[in-house]
Amino acid sequence: MPFARHLILAMLGGALCATAAIAHENENPAVEARHSQMHLHAFNLGILGRMAQGQAEYDAELAQVAADNLAVIAGTDWHAYFPEGTAVGxxxxxxxxxxxxxxxxxxxxxxQALADAAKAMAGVAGTDLASVQGAMGAVGETCSACHKAYRQPD
Structure with missing residues (x-):
């Protein structure tokens, strides 16, 4: 009986891995790359946003790292992430x-507006909390403007 149970569990595990691999294989590489890019944006913005909102203690070193990361990510050339033929539908x-x-x-x-706002954030993030709070508005506005115009609502 234990052998049969182990065999069934191994088969289920294999099936789950195969399903995940097939699903991953079917995703368009450009779409996958832009999802990854947006996750990196969100991760770094989350660090800065929690500090700005008082949900996390301001840490100048961490704020600077997150802002520097954001500036690099936002400053990349996005054309490879958005080739024609990768829209909704x-x-x-x-x-x-x-x-x-x-x-x-x-x-x-x-x-470019996002890249500029992120660069401005990187210029002040390690200074003090008020500077992070001041720069967050511009970053958030650029994200929102693009998402309103070019992202399908939930």
Whole structure:
């Protein structure tokens, strides 16, 4: 009986791994990359946001690291993450609206605004809490502006 139970558990584990591998294999690499990029944005913004809102103690070193990370991530060239043919309805697991590709100049301007706001945050994050709080507004506004225009609502 124990052998049979172990065999069944091993088979179930193998099936779960195979299902996850197939699901991962079917995801578009560009979509996967932009999801990863957005998760990195969210992770670093979360650190800064919790400090700015008083949910975490201000730590100048950690704030600076998070802001520097955000500036690097936001400053990358996003074209590889958004190739044509990866909008809602064209691939699975995306909320990128087709308007990105019909309004590419505006999309690029919004991305540049985020890069600029993130760079400004990196310039002050290690200074003091008030500076982080002041810079968070501009970063949040740039995220919101792009998501309103180019991300399908939940």
């Amino acid at each position: 064209e691939v699975e697991d995306t909320r990128a609206l087709p308007a990105i590709w019909t309004n590419m100049a505006d999309f690029e301007a919004k991305q």
